[in-house]
Amino acid sequence: MIKNFIYLDEAKLYSFSSQLFEGVTEYILNEQQLDEENNKTSKEGLASSKVIADVIRETSKFTEKKFLHDHSYNLFEKELQNQKLLLDLRNNEYTYNDIRNSGKSFVMIEAKGNFLDLKELQDFFHHFHDISEALAILPLTEQLQILERKKISESKAPGTKQLQSKLDQLIRDRKAELIGIPKSILGGINTVLEQFGDDIIRLKQEYGDTNITSCLNSDFLRDSLTAIYRKYSRSTSKKFVVLGIISQCDPSPAPRLDQCVEGANIFSHFENMGQHLYNLETTFNGIKPNEIIIEPIAIYTEL
Template sequence: MIRNFIYLDEEKMYSLSSQIFSGVKEYILNETHSDKSEDEHQNGPLGSGRSIKKAMTNGASQTEKISLHDFAYTEFEDKLLSDNKVYLPSVNPEDFEKMSFIKVKGRAIINDIAYFTEFFSKFESLTDSITYTQAVSHIEEVESQIELANSTNTTKNKRQIVDGLKKSIDIKNIKKALMPGLPSQKMVDAVSDLVSFAYQDDFEVQVYSGEQLFSSILKRECLREAEGLIVKKYGRKTEVEFVLFGIMTQKKSTEDKKSSEGLFANGFNDVRSGIMELIDAFSNIDHELSGVGENEVVVDPIALYTEIQI
């Protein structure tokens, strides 16, 4: 089995690896030249079998840097697994409260909030465009009738006929007929405000395992490919199972919801305490929007990948 990486936080992985292995293998630098070469070795602990090697030459020529990020991650994950330091929901569910690291495999949902924010902002124009493409034949036919009526109709009710024809091809009227359950623009704007406030520009992946949901916010700069390309390849609701490896940070919703009653019961003598209570009261609103669900586990992601059998 080999890993097809979708996401790898190299900085975090190396930081943790250096503490596990007392050193880290970051890269091999090969520099070729006709001049004299010099080898340098940096060894880890005796028996670890880990070293950093640089092949350096005097002079300037072509330099080839061979990345070892994927290999270093494989060693990192394998070491933690062999030391029984990783929670595996499908293998050792009883260790849920004992472990910090987690490896979970399952189908995923990809939520690119930046994409949806843009979608909400263009919702009306997009739905208008969809409506037009679906009704273009009817619209063009009625427009021909309007043109004909304007050029030939001399009756008193000409304006009434033309206005009736124009009303029949009004995009908003056609859209209501074609998409009866479409939310109003006011509703879309309200949802957009809530999403923008609660989730900002997050790129989130949610992996399902049984009844549990494992959520991670991914750093876009650590993705191996563009966000849109990932979604097009795998879909927003994936058929391929993803493997999420990281550190559990929130295991359930345990935030203490405090009442804001009596906020200034003691007057304004203790202004700082009053402000803190006010902030706490408003934080409950934020919790309702983006808090952790009862069956949800928040994971600080290190890697996300698919497994390929070879």
């Protein structure tokens, strides 16, 4: 099966590979030492180690070899399966509790998903009124052009003033219909996104009774997020395969809200404030019931 990579965290890939394939790090530092240990390493393992080590070495020379990165990933995925370190959700039916209690750190899922970018959402709400006004005005372009011509040739004619009044009212009505959100609420949304938002891109997928959220770093996307939206949609029409590490699988613990005792030092007060801040953060972005958070290594579609 050919993989079309959407996302690949090369640093994590090679960090884990250096631990899975014995000899990768040693091969980079001392090729001769690796050759001397040839008898201690399986032929397949040694070949895989050399391929990955070559890629890392080439990367260190700032040579872009994406096809080799992709091949290294294939070796990595295969080794995870060989060593039974991977919980593959594609071939079996697992419940949320099965996943939580599997004892596996690496997980793979294949499902359609939805992208959520809080920075993009913040920018949208920041310009919400301007966008609504533009959407109200643009369909009236032809009528507004007629009005402008009348202002030049018939500026004092009653019909010109009537048309102006009619269009002004129509724009106000359309804006009221489109906006629908009072400025005070928009201000609150912007404040919350500014304080508790982040630059993490979330890919949300459903698997049985489990909601799986992958937290993406935009630096490791193979394409711009806009290009991905245009190709696959924000709500993807194709299934995406995600391989990553389970970073959270339990609901966020309740915060401690102990009161500082009289005479406590200033650091104790800061610590207490930190607990209150944690309480606010979990209100807005804490892990939900039956949700699993994944730190992805690779995301791809299969061709």
